[in-house]
Amino acid sequence: MADIHKFIQGGEYYLVDVNSGAVHIVDELVYDILDEDGLKEKRELIDKYKDKHSVEDIEEAYNEIEELIKEGVLYSKDLYENIALSSDEAPSFIKALCLNIVHDCNLRCKYCFADEGEYKGCRKIMAPEVGKKAIDFVIEKSGPRKNIEIDLFGGEPLMAFNLIKEVVEYGKEQGKIHNKSIRFTMTTNATLLNDEIMDYLDKNMGNIVLSIDGRKEVNDKVRVRVDGSGSYNAIMPKIKKMVEMRDKSKQYYARGTFTRENTDFFEDIKHLAEEGFDEISVEPVVLPDDNPLSLREEDLPMIFEQYDKLYEEMLKRCREGREFKFYHFNIDLQGGPCVYKRISGCGAGHEYVAITPDGDVYPCHQFIGNNDFKMGDIESSDLNKAIANKFKSAHIYNKPECRECWARFYCSGGCQANNYNFNGDMSIPYHLGCKMQKKRIECAIALKAQTMQE
Helix, strand or coil: CCCEEEEEECCEEEEEECCCCCEEEECHHHHHHCCCCCCCCHHHHHHHHCCCCCHHHHHHHHHHHHHHHHCCCCCCCCCCHHHHHHHCCCCCCCCEEEEECEECCCECCCCCCCCCCCCCCCCEECCHHHHHHHHHHHHHHCCCCCEEEEEEECCCHHHHHHHHHHHHHHHHHHHHHCCCEEEEEEEECCCCCCHHHHHHHHHHCCEEEEECCCCHHHHHHHCEECCCCECHHHHHHHHHHHHHHCCCCCEEEEEEEECHHHCCCHHHHHHHHHCCCCEEEEEECCCCCCCCCCCCHHHHHHHHHHHHHHHHHHHHHHHHCCCCEEHHHCCCCCCCCCHHHHHHCCCECCCEEEECCCCEEECCHHHCCCHHHCCEECCCCCCCHHHHHHHHCCCHHHCHHHHCCCCHHHHCCCCHHHHHHHHCCCCCCCHHHHHHHHHHHHHHHHHHHHHHCC
């Protein structure tokens, strides 16, 4: 099990104590003599590095490192395994819903995991009574939890705008009655935004995710209409207007996807930043290996180079007072997620579920259509406990590769759906995704460490 992790970013040497999360910027000598699995004998290190560093410097650094180990600052112990295992037995309460308002879409994005909105079924819009029962369902299943989040999802949810208004108003009423704080969010392709809709979303959505893939030529190759035409010219002005309406207390993301067609995706992030967006997410596509848009192992050097460029650009902009947030570089070195979230991840299947237009319940939106993972429906008094427990126990300590990995408390074992879809087993990580995630974490740690000391 890796106790520390060391890496170089932007010419600086970094050291992460895995279990405590402490980050140190160190010199080359300390970087050389520290080993990820433990401190070697002093004599062995002197013999190895005496031609590169003076014996006196090695001895001095070694003695300081020994003191840090005694203080529990380096090679600290893992105190969380018992917490993880005991949480397997604790009761679960649902705190978040992905409410699939519509299984239909007015775009035909070439990488869409949702079968162009159909989710391997048929095109359908949720009936108002199903949406309201879904609100009742999550309030009942939330137990003592006060805060509930509901993501209005699709397909394209704005194809059912009147339904959205009905569901949101019902949620507000029931939240007051049951003393729950219900926060609505939405993911939209922005094609149907108009003044009325934007005003409503601004007032009623805690977060709005606005889909656009970056440069016009990139976006219009993959985010296409039914007739094959691109969407960029129609959506960019609408997204800009929607973002302009949001004040600093209201969240949004301009969210894109990069594929094998644009492994130079740094240019797309830069394009979105130059268009004025300061909350940006551009994420790697996840597709089967035989899809021409899927990312491959041979693409990793190019992808890593893009993250390096992004690190340098974000550091430069931060120093110039022009910073923007990049979703995958968000990291808190002083606190971060609670221990439970670090261990268990997104909570799919036991804290978070997805509901279809028919009212069926799945562990998350990416499992919809796979009957092996259908947990029940909103009329069920009890959901399938075996499925819920399977997801609950799929934490880092029950994933052999993850429990040995330095990044385990940052990625929490990766996406359960990706793990399952690529390996047929949630306990085996999606390895290509792991490699990209680790690179992003290193960049995020370095960026935060640099900006904190300036």
